Amino acid sequence: MRKALVPLEPGSTIGILGGGQLGRMLALAAARLGFNVHIFCPDENSPAFKVAEKSYPYEYEDEDALAKFAQATDVITYEFENVPAQTAAFLSSRTALHPSTRALKVAQNRLAEREFLASNDIAIAPFAAISCQQDLERSLAEIGTPAVLKAQTLGYDGKGQAVIKNSEEIPKALASIGNVPAILEAFIPFEREISVIIARTPSGEISAYDPGENQHVNHILDKTIIPANITSETLEKAITTARNIAEALDYVGVLAVEMFICERPGFEPLYVNEIAPRVHNSGHWTQDACLTDQFEQHIRAICGWPLGPVQRHSDAVMKNLIGDDFYQWPQFAAMDDHCVHLYGKTKVRAARKMGHVNQIIPRKNTN
Amino acid sequence: MRKALVPLEPGSTIGILGGGQLGRMLALAAARLGFNVHIFCPDENSPAFKVAEKSYPYEYEDEDALAKFAQATDVITYEFENVPAQTAAFLSSRTALHPSTRALKVAQNRLAEREFLASNDIAIAPFAAISCQQDLERSLAEIGTPAVLKAQTLGYDGKGQAVIKNSEEIPKALASIGNVPAILEAFIPFEREISVIIARTPSGEISAYDPGENQHVNHILDKTIIPANITSETLEKAITTARNIAEALDYVGVLAVEMFICERPGFEPLYVNEIAPRVHNSGHWTQDACLTDQFEQHIRAICGWPLGPVQRHSDAVMKNLIGDDFYQWPQFAAMDDHCVHLYGKTKVRAARKMGHVNQIIPRKNTN
Numbered sequence: 001m002r003k004a005l006v007p008l009e010p011g012s013t014i015g016i017l018g019g020g021q022l023g024r025m026l027a028l029a030a031a032r033l034g035f036n037v038h039i040f041c042p043d044e045n046s047p048a049f050k051v052a053e054k055s056y057p058y059e060y061e062d063e064d065a066l067a068k069f070a071q072a073t074d075v076i077t078y079e080f081e082n083v084p085a086q087t088a089a090f091l092s093s094r095t096a097l098h099p100s101t102r103a104l105k106v107a108q109n110r111l112a113e114r115e116f117l118a119s120n121d122i123a124i125a126p127f128a129a130i131s132c133q134q135d136l137e138r139s140l141a142e143i144g145t146p147a148v149l150k151a152q153t154l155g156y157d158g159k160g161q162a163v164i165k166n167s168e169e170i171p172k173a174l175a176s177i178g179n180v181p182a183i184l185e186a187f188i189p190f191e192r193e194i195s196v197i198i199a200r201t202p203s204g205e206i207s208a209y210d211p212g213e214n215q216h217v218n219h220i221l222d223k224t225i226i227p228a229n230i231t232s233e234t235l236e237k238a239i240t241t242a243r244n245i246a247e248a249l250d251y252v253g254v255l256a257v258e259m260f261i262c263e264r265p266g267f268e269p270l271y272v273n274e275i276a277p278r279v280h281n282s283g284h285w286t287q288d289a290c291l292t293d294q295f296e297q298h299i300r301a302i303c304g305w306p307l308g309p310v311q312r313h314s315d316a317v318m319k320n321l322i323g324d325d326f327y328q329w330p331q332f333a334a335m336d337d338h339c340v341h342l343y344g345k346t347k348v349r350a351a352r353k354m355g356h357v358n359q360i361i362p363r364k365n366t367n
Numbered sequence: 368m369r370k371a372l373v374p375l376e377p378g379s380t381i382g383i384l385g386g387g388q389l390g391r392m393l394a395l396a397a398a399r400l401g402f403n404v405h406i407f408c409p410d411e412n413s414p415a416f417k418v419a420e421k422s423y424p425y426e427y428e429d430e431d432a433l434a435k436f437a438q439a440t441d442v443i444t445y446e447f448e449n450v451p452a453q454t455a456a457f458l459s460s461r462t463a464l465h466p467s468t469r470a471l472k473v474a475q476n477r478l479a480e481r482e483f484l485a486s487n488d489i490a491i492a493p494f495a496a497i498s499c500q501q502d503l504e505r506s507l508a509e510i511g512t513p514a515v516l517k518a519q520t521l522g523y524d525g526k527g528q529a530v531i532k533n534s535e536e537i538p539k540a541l542a543s544i545g546n547v548p549a550i551l552e553a554f555i556p557f558e559r560e561i562s563v564i565i566a567r568t569p570s571g572e573i574s575a576y577d578p579g580e581n582q583h584v585n586h587i588l589d590k591t592i593i594p595a596n597i598t599s600e601t602l603e604k605a606i607t608t609a610r611n612i613a614e615a616l617d618y619v620g621v622l623a624v625e626m627f628i629c630e631r632p633g634f635e636p637l638y639v640n641e642i643a644p645r646v647h648n649s650g651h652w653t654q655d656a657c658l659t660d661q662f663e664q665h666i667r668a669i670c671g672w673p674l675g676p677v678q679r680h681s682d683a684v685m686k687n688l689i690g691d692d693f694y695q696w697p698q699f700a701a702m703d704d705h706c707v708h709l710y711g712k713t714k715v716r717a718a719r720k721m722g723h724v725n726q727i728i729p730r731k732n733t734n
Contacts (some may be wrong), residue, residue, distance in 0.1 A: 010696060010709045028395050031418045034696075034709025034722065051398045053417040287656060291706055291727055306701040313680050313729075320491075329377060329401075334673040339658055342377045342401025355377075355401065360658055362680075 006304030010034030013053070014299065015073030015095075017087070019046025021343040021353060022079035022279050025287075027051045029295035035303070040069050042168055047344040048079075060087045070094035070103050077253060077302050080156060081107040081277050098202075098252040098302040107250065110152045110183050120248045122285045123132060124243060124266040130182040136170055139184045146187040151177045159219075163187065188271050190260035194228045195282035196242035199254045199297045199307055206246060208239045209290065209295075212318070214258070220351065224282045224318040226289065230261060237270055245275060254298035257260070257279030270291040271294040273294055281353070285316040288339040315361040326354035337361065373569055373671030375441055377401030378539075380420070381666065382440030382462075384427070384454070386413025388710040388720060389446035389646050392654075395419045396662035402670070407436050414711040425452045437461035444620060447519060448474040448644050463489050465619040465669040470644040473616065473626065477519045480642060485537035487615045489608060490635040497549040503537050506551045518544045519674040526586075530554065534568040554636050557627035561595045562649035563609040566621045566664045566674055573613060574664075574674040575606045576657065579685070581625070581649050591649045591685040593656065597628055598700075602634050604637055612642060623647030648720070652683040655725040682728040693721035704728065 003300045014030050016023045019041030027037040027048050039048045040056040042355065049055040054072070058065035062336035066087065068075065077095045081104060088101045106116045108192075128139035140147055145167075151160035162173035164184075169327025174182075198208040213228035214221055230238070242257040249255075256276040262269060284296035292300070300307055321328065326348050332338045374731065380396050383390045386408030393506045394404040394415050406415045407423040416422040422437070425432035437443065442463040448471060455468045481494045489592040495506035497516065507514055512534075518527035519571060529540035531551075539548075560583075565575040580595035581588055597605070616622075623643040651663035659667070660676025667674055690696065693715050699705045709722035 007697065011711065011713065024398070028398055028418075029389070031395055031711065032708055034711045036417055036711065041699065050403055050420040051395075051418050218547070291655060291704075305697075308700075308706075309703045313727075330374065330672075333374075333667070333675075335656075336676045339675075341399055344398065344401045344403065346378065360680075 004299045007335065008035075008303035008305075012303070013038060013070055013072060014037070014303070015040060015076040016048065016052075016079060017041070017076065017091075018079035018261050019043060019048035019055075020079060020346075021355075023048035023049060024051055024078070024343060025078060025295045025341075026279060026298060030169075030294065030299045032296065033299060033303075033305075035299065036074055038069060040065070045346055046188055047271050049301070050344055060084050063090060066090055067094065075302050077298070078104075083108075099255070099277045100250070100252065103249050103251055103255075107275055108153060110150055111181070114183060115244070116248070117272055117275075120244060122245060122272050123270060124272050126186040127187050129185050130184050133170060133174060136174065136182075136184060137167065138168065140164060140167055143184060143186045148185045148187055149173045149177060150185065152181045152183060157199075161219075162272065187362060188260045188267065189261055189264060190271070192229065192236060192261045192264050194259050194261060195280060196238050196257045196259065197254060197280060197286065197294050198239070198242040198246055198257065199294075199301045200246045200251045201301045201307060202252050202304050204247075205307055206215065206243055208242055209283065209286055209310045209312050210312060211235060211238050211259075212282050212285060218318070218351070219356040220353075221281050222320055222322075224285055226285050226316045226318075228261075231304035234261060234269060241270065241272060245272070245277065251277070251278070253301045254279050254283070254294050256283060258282070262360055277294065281356075282318075283358050284341070285318040285358050286310075286312075287341065289314045289316040313363070315363050317359040317361070319357050319359070320353055321355040321357065323348060323350045323352055323354070329355065332357045335359075375402075375670035375672075379403070379441040379670070380405060380439060381445040381590055381670070382407060382436055383415065383419075383446060384443065384450055384458075385446035386410060386415035386422070386435060387446060388414060388712075388722075390415035390697060391710060392662045392708075393444070393446060393646065393665060396660065397666045399671075400666060400670075402666065405436060405440055407432070411732055412713055414640055415641075417711055428452050428649070430539060431459060433457055434461065434545065442669050445471075445557070452474075461671075462486065466622070466644040467617070467619065468598040470616050470618055474642055474644045475520060477517050478548070479724070481550060481552075483615070484639055484642075486613070487611060489612060489639050490637060491639050492555050493553040495551050497551050500537060503549075503551060504534065507531060507534055507537065510551060510553045515552045515554055516540045516544060516549050517552065519548045519550060528586075555627045555629055555634065556631060557629050557638070559596065559628045560640065561597065561605060561626050561628055562591065562647060563605050563624045563626065564647060564650035564653065564661050565606070565613055565624065566661075566668045566676060567613045567618045568713065569619050569671050570669050571614075572674055573610055574677050576650065576653055576661070576677045578602060578626075579649050579652060580604050585718070587687070587689060587720075589687055589689075590649050591652055593652050593679065593683045593685075595628075601628060601636060606641060612639070618664065620644070620668045621646050621650070621661050623650060625649070648723075649685075651686040651708070651723050652680075652725050653677075654708065655727050656681045656683040680730070682730055684726040684728070686724050686726070687720055688722040688724065689720055690715060690717045696722065699724045702726075 194211040212224040286293040380403040561578040579591040653660040
């Protein structure tokens with residue numbers, strides 16, 4: 001069993017599971033630091049393949065291909081949390097895998113995530129495990145309405161979720177998520193959602209970017225605004241919360257923590273909504289407003305390098321180009337304060353993330 | 368004969384001749400904008416191959432390979448000015464080639480370059496064409512000493528040059544450059560060397576970064592410092608000069624213009640020393656101090672996109688990592704104000720450019 005040297009020398013090879021835009025931007029950042037990149041992804045048209053030294057267009061269950069991938073790489077990471085558990089276990093028995101299989105396990109099951117957070121005294125919405133209609137009836141009575149039913153696995157961009165306003169909606173809600181194992185959560189009447197993008201190295205060095213404020217359209221992230229409209233007290237609490245999570249997981253890499261900010265009496269000021277063990281859409285603003293972006297930071301962390309500076313030189317508004325938004329690229333390319341990032345996807349499809357733009361705004365003097 | 372559409376759509380394919388660090392950084396910038404990149408370079412170990420969709424490891428004289436390369440790409444550019452004339456002519460008859468064969472011709476022969484500059488009233492050192500020892504004896508008497516003998520072709524990083532302090536040194540100087548056709552130039556007692564990195568689009572839009580000041584060690588660029596220590600009058604004159612050159616060449620792409628700044632009476636304030644029809648080492652600071660760097664700017668220009676913003680948000684000092692300097696990467700990676708760029712070259716060799724670091728310094732308030 002080979003383990004990555006710490007720190008990993010430039011010229012080493014980084015393996016990435018997943019060939020979408022996050023894998024592609026990780027590959028570009030790794031190349032800047034002199035690393036070689038191999039991408040493993042079943043989709044033959046993966047945009048990340050086009051910027052990598054080597055591509056593995058195989059299923060995640062193909063252990064022959066995985067063995068070759070592990071043999072050829074010095075450290076492996078991933079762009080998505082739904083890496084099959086068996087794949088992660090297979091690879092981590094052969095080479096260094098960051099973030100760890102434990103982080104994956106916690107992040108890919110909402111019940112495991114909630115239990116992990118609760119056991120570490122992280123503020124989250126009241127929740128209950130749901131495996132049948134009776135569970136749901138009982139838990140809805142305890143938690144009250146409105147509440148949110150969420151499938152335990154494979155949810156993203158609002159998929160696998162249903163809001164329940166009264167008990168009559170129970171059968172419809174269960175059916176809408178496909179009657180799979182779920183959790184029920186109290187609905188938090190939040191004022192805003194923020195993300196903390198934090199990185200941790202194998203030696204325990206930790207560094208967080210300032211939180212961004214997320215705005216969604218149709219349950220998909222539309223904009224992230226930096227700085228978030230929060231008090232310095234809330235900012236500090238948010239970063240401490242993210243730090244506690246990273247430390248409790250003995251985490252290595254970039255971790256995204258979504259939080260709800262609540263200003264009503266009777267509620268916590270801040271609830272953790274979701275954790276993602278990877279670079280995150282809400283951290284794309286760092287590409288143009290910071291000296292080290294989240295992609296380079298992730299590569300530095302998994303390679304055992306010191307973390308880069310996280311201070312921002314500018315404020316920013318990141319906007320996703322989703323589906324037909326893609327065709328607006330000429331307008332954005334002509335703007336003096338926008339940086340354009342396009343993902344090289346061959347087909348424009350509705351709800352597909354095609355690119356993003358970062359509007360860069362001089363920082364207000366905060367002396 | 369296909370011509371590139373203007374502007375070229377993301378998803379199009381850009382061909383790059385040359386697979387060194389400049390080709391690699393061009394490829395990374397093109398990928399950010401959603402382009403595919405093919406690299407043509409005879410060296411099988413080209414670092415740019417590792418970040419490109421397709422590699423052509425063939426000789427520049429291999430017209431079968433060149434024809435396939437031209438067929439597969441929508442526009443072709445290059446990372447070095449010594450592209451063989453026949454190669455450039457072959458490609459430009461088949462697809463769009465930027466910068467043009469005319470720019471190449473001017474830049475790859477010092478006599479052609481000097482004649483072009485002189486005919487456009489650009490200030491340069493007095494010069495003469497040298498094809499034999501008698502030419503040199505006569506010209507040295509006219510131009511005076513010290514003077515500099517420079518081979519007409521294939522000179523870079525101080526190669527193919529000899530300073531002549533008196534007429535006794537003539538035979539040695541001629542021998543040192545291999546008795547090839549040359550030019551003799553008056554030695555300019557300059558205070559400093561600066562570079563202007565300027566870009567021009569097919570529609571004539573022009574934009575220049577602020578000049579950087581270059582410091583050399585052993586005739587190889589060691590540092591570029593931004594801003595250059597020059598008056599605003601000299602700055603304006605430098606940019607006007609670069610603009611005049613770009614316009615006279617009907618240039619498309621990024622052009623680097625090296626200039627000598629002279630503060631002595633009896634001399635011009637500014638002499639053009641050299642032009643390079645490509646991205647340039649002295650423009651690497653733009654990667655971390657500007658919203659659009661020189662690599663993206665070149666891609667934008669050759670694709671007929673609008674140019675990006677050139678204002679810098681920070682001052683900067685770029686330092687090359689040459690040969691064994693490479694091994695200092697851990698120190699630089701640990702510094703909070705340095706951005707590290709490594710080129711993925713497999714072997715460290717003396718005088719080989721292995722990477723660079725950009726120190727980023729908050730701008731002094733200039734209101």
